[in-house]
Amino acid sequence: MPKEPASQTKLYVLDTNILLHEPLAFLSFKEHDVVIPMTVLEELDYIKDSKKDVARDARVSIRAMEDVLRDATPEQMVDGVSLAGTTAGESAPTGRLSIFADHTMTDEQKVFTKNENDNNIISAALYLQKVKAPRQVVLVTKDINMRLKAKGAGMALVEDYRTDQLISDIQFLFKGYYRFEGNFWDSVKSVESRSEGRDTIHTISRDVLPEAYINEFILDQSENFAAIVEYMDEKNIELLDMGYERLMGRSAWGISPKNIGQAMALHALLDPQIDLVILTGPAGSGKTLLALAAALEMVVEKNMYDKIIVTRSTPEIAESIGFLPGTEEEKMAPWLAAITDSLEVLHKNDENVTGSMSYIMEKANIQFKSVNFMRGRSIQNAIVILDESQNLTASQLKTIITRCGEGTKLICGGNLAQIDSNYLSPVTSGLTYLVEKFKNFSGSANINLDGVVRSRLAEFAEENL
Template structure:
């Protein structure tokens, strides 16, 4: 028996082509969803873009038939738009709220199709909870949801014979063909491996898979802007940040692990000391991308100040560490070599020859990270940092956010790399608090 899927607005705003992801089942869009999409289509944000794209797709389908009666989709399913003129809201739900009107439509469809399974599809947790309370099955849109096995950490441990580790040190590489059959695994480009010998010699080595061989780390002694790695994962992050062959680096980790500080330090070094890039651009979502800052008082800089303060804090820390070169870094902050922007303003731009850091990337949707990555011009490096355990976007979670999704999709590309930081380095108090509270 074919199922009936009722779509919430946020599903289409995250991915307009979601209507084609339900196989041969029936897909229903309530009238209230169309009203919400119509209200958003004039926005200049990604939400506005997706609203317009949804309208275009629906118009193409409308030209193929009557959406009220149902139009065949390319995957064999059927799409309908349902106008529920008679609201059948459960007691306690206000009809003035658009979410409740969408739930009402789904409940009406469920009661009229008792022989079929009706499922409300929404990325809104609260809406799904309300549906459960009224006996209506609700699910998150799962086409882009990552399971635990798909969360890429960028690091693994491997047990090896001590002689092979000695060979790595003597030849500066170790072919994976030399590993035993049980040790051969599918390694990803720029994945890091901690090699350990199980014998009495207890040799260890930190390596990176370069696509063909396991090789030692290259930047062990580097301290960009006098910032040094303080633990193993930070050292691995430095490898990604300082390697000019890696054009996309994703760094995740909880608060206080040093993600932003390491990225800014590496960016400053590449722009000022090595002149590899013409500019360091640090961008941050004011809120989840697409929200405006117009409601805040003051000019653009004053509006952005509360959201950009963590970036300035890290820059001030780096300037303090570089007292002998303090004038150069202060001059840098006042020059056009470094630019700090709200993420909203990067849309529509092409940015060549820049070192770009996207902070708080866990709050970005899948479409938003695509928008940002496609802005990259020739000789531009993108660094995404964020904490996937601390997400402010109500429609995203650990298993479904732009940062983890980007790391997963690019994990087999030679021009990208990822590492998940684990150990907090902000202070002893901050580290204890993150564990206890």
């Protein structure tokens, strides 16, 4: 396939945060050329040796660029080395990768007087925009303020990195259920129903639910019908009739659902056929409490699993966990206070709350683990609760999911409105990836818990602050 003329292809200048967010991002621009300013390499060099959670991403990106540029001469690195053949597929890159020595720019060529990394990268992009005209030069950064500074300084094209975004807006994120207006049966022209033991299964036309997914819950506004998609093909969908009241009547470890969202979540959590349960929703919607209650029910009462492993992502954990005293579990305790708080709620009516918690933690074999030390493990026949997963990237989540061996159930919970990472947004969070990528997987279920049940104070704050 002949290479397009340079004037028709664009020149993309990448900021450091793009390569920290997705280490192989420079391979995502197809026929267009990619420029990495020297300042970006210096920032990656500093970060790769730090204790930050993105240090590994920096190392991966550096190695990947070195693989492309290994045999290039200094002149070729400036002019650009072809990316053709680095990856396969229709979207494989055919442009060039080059390094721009922005540290050699004179003060007259720089726009900003203050010598900061962001300023140097913007100056490099502005210089290339001038010397490469009329070719389009685009600065790509996830830093909103940097985009504003670049536009204010005269950069014509400034973009966020959207190649990795599965959805354009978080409001379009798959919720795990579909609610019909009015009565469900009014929308159904024909149905075939059959009984399998105590269960009733309805077979309806695919036209009624053209966008349905496996394990998606189906509700109606009349609160008379509740079902879950069991099977579907091009023509038909099979719905397992749950029964609204029966669904609301489920309980685990003394906890009963307070709304239909929690009822659907509890059903998915207690279903042994579902290996991955994703719980999203605002603070106070019951994600952690439901996950822990279901885990205790299945480990202690039903003996379906051997242990409970609790882990979470904390942006600063890599730097601060080493300074805390004690074992790994004791070091992790401050970060996993949400779990111990939930344990207290589950046993608040016991005569000796502390004694009950100690007994249950030993009986259920609850282990607190750092997400940093999950790599390389193989977890068998356990329930893994991954809390605050909105702060993880897709690659970090993949690392954890691929640790789950035979008979292991993974519960991921998170609030996309509370992202602490500097390199993630709601649409690029690994949790968003998980929801969208696994919605067609028969072994997973996703529930968006809508409504704060923690307290009227928390509910008012969620709605008005």
